[in-house]
Amino acid sequence: MKGIFFPALIRLLHWLSRLPFPVLYAISDFVYLVIYRVVGYRKKVVMENLRNSFPEKSEAEIRQIARAYYHYLCDLLLETFKTLSFSPEEAMKRCHFPDLTVFNQLYAERKSIIIVMGHYGNWEWAGSSMSLETPYQLFVIYHPLSNPYFDQLIYQMRTKFGTKLIAMNNTFREMVKNRDTISATAFIADQTPSATRAYWTRFLNQDTPVYEGPAIIAKRMNYPIVFANVQRVRRGYYEVHIELLVEDPRAYTEDQISEMHTRRLEQEIIRRPELWLWSHRRWKHKRPEAPEPIAEKK
Numbered sequence: 089m090k091g092i093f094f095p096a097l098i099r100l101l102h103w104l105s106r107l108p109f110p111v112l113y114a115i116s117d118f119v120y121l122v123i124y125r126v127v128g129y130r131k132k133v134v135m136e137n138l139r140n141s142f143p144e145k146s147e148a149e150i151r152q153i154a155r156a157y158y159h160y161l162c163d164l165l166l167e168t169f170k171t172l173s174f175s176p177e178e179a180m181k182r183c184h185f186p187d188l189t190v191f192n193q194l195y196a197e198r199k200s201i202i203i204v205m206g207h208y209g210n211w212e213w214a215g216s217s218m219s220l221e222t223p224y225q226l227f228v229i230y231h232p233l234s235n236p237y238f239d240q241l242i243y244q245m246r247t248k249f250g251t252k253l254i255a256m257n258n259t260f261r262e263m264v265k266n267r268d269t270i271s272a273t274a275f276i277a278d279q280t281p282s283a284t285r286a287y288w289t290r291f292l293n294q295d296t297p298v299y300e301g302p303a304i305i306a307k308r309m310n311y312p313i314v315f316a317n318v319q320r321v322r323r324g325y326y327e328v329h330i331e332l333l334v335e336d337p338r339a340y341t342e343d344q345i346s347e348m349h350t351r352r353l354e355q356e357i358i359r360r361p362e363l364w365l366w367s368h369r370r371w372k373h374k375r376p377e378a379p380e381p382i383a384e385k386k
Contacts, residue, residue, distance in 0.1 A: 094237040101241065105172035109324050112170065116162040124158040130367040134158075137366050141292035141357075156362035163323065168212045171245045176220050179249065183213035183318075183326040184221065190330050191222045191272075194312060200271045202311045204302050204333070204349040206278040207365035208356060209318030212245065214328045215274065218316075219250040224272035226251045229259055229301075260305055267309065274316070275302045277349055278365075283373035287346040291354055295375040303345035306337035313337060313345065315352050320363060 104112070123129040134157065138150045145153075171179075185191075194201055201224070205211055219226045228246060230253050233239035246253055254262045254273070263273060279299050286297030306313050313334040319327050333352065334345055357364045 120162045134366045183217045203274040204277040205316040206353040227273045298346045303342040
């Protein structure tokens with residue numbers, strides 16, 4: 089059955105990607121009614137995450153953010169599949185970098201960099217535009233999907249304009265192998281890491297484990313860290329604003345670097361919460377308790 093269903097679904101997604109944007113957004117509005125009003129897709133998770141993150145907000149405000157989030161989630165899914173039929177010109181028109189000064193300066197100094205960003209705004213379009221607009225060879229760290237049909241589809245979308253992918257478990261090995269290439273390696277830094285192998289901090293009013301991969305690798309390879317902020321200008325249009333977050337990673341501890349990019353992402357989420365991935369189970373781990381001190385022998 090899977091041998092028939094998934095190939096048919098992939099063909100449907102390719103067909104959907106060729107529809108004009110007004111039609112796609114009409115479909116998105118209908119899907120919103122289904123998944124929010126009828127199905128209630130992960131509604132309990134979303135509402136719990138929002139209430140814990142914004143304890144100062146009223147229930148009416150929380151529900152307003154939730155509705156805006158589900159509207160945006162539907163847009164985001166269809167926009168992502170639209171990448172399958174994008175031309176380079178349309179990709180740059182829909183998502184662009186207003187100011188490339190930071191990238192151009194670092195590239196002129198022949199410095200490879202690490203980019204940190206979150207599941208915020210259309211991160212997929214940001215990757216496509218970066219490969220088209222900047223001089224860097226972009227590598228993106230990703231989790232291969234267990235479903236081979238969708239894994240191939242995501243791979244096709246993300247590499248369409250020259251981006252290269254690195255499986256997470258091969259990150260450092262591949263970066264060392266490619267160190268002679270002036271590259272930008274992008275990490276989605278709000279993944280949920282193992283509770284015992286993470287930096288713990290307060291993020292959106294909750295104890296949160298932070299993936300330390302970007303900080304560890306930046307220090308080992310002495311790569312500057314750039315924060316990418318994907319902002320939605322209006323429906324179907326984005327801008328990616330970049331800022332140099334850490335110029336000399338060896339001047340900081342790994343925890344300090346992790347704290348910096350976590351705080352920076354938090355600022356953007358608070359400013360426009362509907363653009364973050366609230367249906368993700370971000371807080372499924374609890375902070376480990378400190379071990380009891382060993383009593384001295386008398």
